[in-house]
Ligand code: D5M
C-alpha cells in the first residue's frame with residue numbers, strides 16, 4: 424500500500440503515539456513526499472500533543488521548506504521530492520508519486536495540497552449522538568428463578584401494552600369462567616405451538632394468570648401467520664370460545680408490529696453514518712486490506728459527510744467462542760486482539776464519532792443484554808475515544824433512532840421460520856420479523872442466551888428508524904414499514920467452519936446511511 428494512503432499514515436502516526444485529525448492526515452498524504460512529511464511532523468510536534476492537528480503539520484512542513492531553502496544539502500530529509508530529485512529517501516514505498524500522475528516532477532508546495540486536493544473540515548458543532556437505554560452499569564440479575572419470572576413479566580407488560588388496543592383482552596382465568604360461545608380476545612406469550620392430527624394448529628398462550636389453548640383452523644387463512652410464530656413472543660388473538668369455554672377458536676392473530684403509519688425521523692442536515700459490524704480482528708481471515716481501503720476512503724472527499732461510524736459487535740475474533748476456533752487465530756491473546764483492533768480503529772479519521780456495542784465474539788458476558796466493555800478493554804481502545812455501549816443499544820444520531828443489536832437471534836429466526844420469511848441470503852427479512860415482534864431476541868433458551876435483568880432490555884419499546892445488526896456475516900437491507908433494516912456483512916473472509924456449512928460471507932462492504940433522507944448506499948472495498 425502506498426505511503427500516501429491515509430490509513431497507513433494514521434497508523435504510522437499512531438505508532439508514534441499520535442491520534443491525528445483528519446485534516447492532518449490529509450495534509451501529510453498530499454505532501455509530495457508523505458514519508459518525509461510524516462517524519463517531520465512527528466519530529467516537530469509538541470511533546471505533550473495527544474492529537475496531531477493540521478496546524479502541527481502545516482508548521483512542520485513550513486519549517487521543512489524553510490530548512491530546504493536555507494540549506495540545499497538538507498533537502499532530502501524534508502520533502503525532497505518537491506524538487507524532482509530522483510534520489511530522495513529510498514524508504515518511501517514504491518507507490519509514492521505514481522498514484523498522483525497529474526503532479527509532474529516539479530510538484531506543488533508540500534504544505535497545502537491534500538491527496539486529490541481535498542481537505543476535510545467537518546462542522547462538529549452540529550453533531551449529536553446519545554444512547555437512550557443501555558444495560559451497561561445497570562446489570563442486577565443474579566440468574567435466579569425469580570429473576571426470570573420478573574423479566575418475562577416485564578416483557579409481557581411492555582408488549583401487551585402495545586397489543587391491548589388490538590383485541591378485547593380478557594385474562595385467562597376470566598376466559599375460563601366465561602359463558603361458552605362468547606367472543607373473546609387474549610394477549611399472551613407463546614408457550615407452545617403444535618399441529619394437530621387434522622392439520623390445525625394449537626397455540627398455548629400464557630398471561631400472568633395462566634395458560635390458555637387457542638386453536639387455529641387450517642382453513643382460516645391465518646396459517647401463514649402461525650408459520651411466523653416463535654416461542655416466548657407476545658401476540659394477541661381474537662375469536663370465539665368453545666361451548667365449555669375450554670379453548671378459543673382463533674379468527675385473527677396480531678403481532679405488536681410497527682404501525683403502518685410510522686413516520687421515521689431524519690437529521691436536519693446532510694450527514695452520513697457508516698454501519699458496519701463483525702470486524703473479527705485476530706482471525707486469520709480478518710481482511711486487513713479491505714479494512715485499509717475502507718479507512719482510506721473515509722479520508723476522501725467522497726466520504727466527507729460520513730461523520731459517524733457505528734459498529735454492531737464482534738470487534739475481535741475472541742478466544743474459545745466456537746470449537747476448534749484456535750486453529751484459525753492469528754492473535755491468540757484476547758487483549759492483544761483488542762490492541763490490534765484499536766490500531767485498526769486509529770486509521771479511521773480522528774474527527775469521526777465512533778460508537779460500538781459487543782457481539783458474541785467479544786470479551787463480555789454472552790447472555791443478552793450484553794454490557795459494554797469493561798474498564799480494561801476500554802483503556803486498550805481509548806485512543807479514538809469511541810463510545811462503548813451494550814448490546815442492544817438504542818442510539819440517537821442527530822434525531823435518527825438507530826437500534827443496534829449484534830444479531831445472534833437471527834440464527835434462531837432463520838432456523839425456525841420458512842425460507843421465504845427469513846434466510847441467510849436475505850438477512851433483512853429476518854430483521855423484519857424482529858421488528859414485527861418488537862423484540863430483538865424473542866425465543867428463549869435456544870441459540871440466544873438471555874440474562875434475566877430488572878426489566879426486559881430486549882423489547883423494542885420505541886419503533887427505531889434504523890435497525891442495524893450483524894452476526895450472520897451477510898449483507899442485506901430493506902425497508903419494513905419505512906423502518907430501515909440493515910445487516911452489515913463482515914470483514915472476515917470465509918472460515919473453515921463457514922465453508923463446512925456453506926456460509927458464504929459478504930465481507931468488505933460498508934453500508935453508508937444518509938441520515939437526512941434515510942437512503943442507503945453500499946461501498947465495496949474488496
Ligand atoms: O457467526 C457468523 C455466522 O456463522 C453466524 O450466522 C453463526 C455462524 N457460525 C459461525 N461459526 C459457527 C459455529 N462454530 N457453530 C455454529 N454457528 C456458527 P459469528 O458468531 O459472527 O462468527
Ligand code: FE
Nearest residue numbers: 701737894913
Ligand atoms: Fe461475527
Ligand code: ZN
Nearest residue numbers: 737782783894
Ligand atoms: Zn457474531
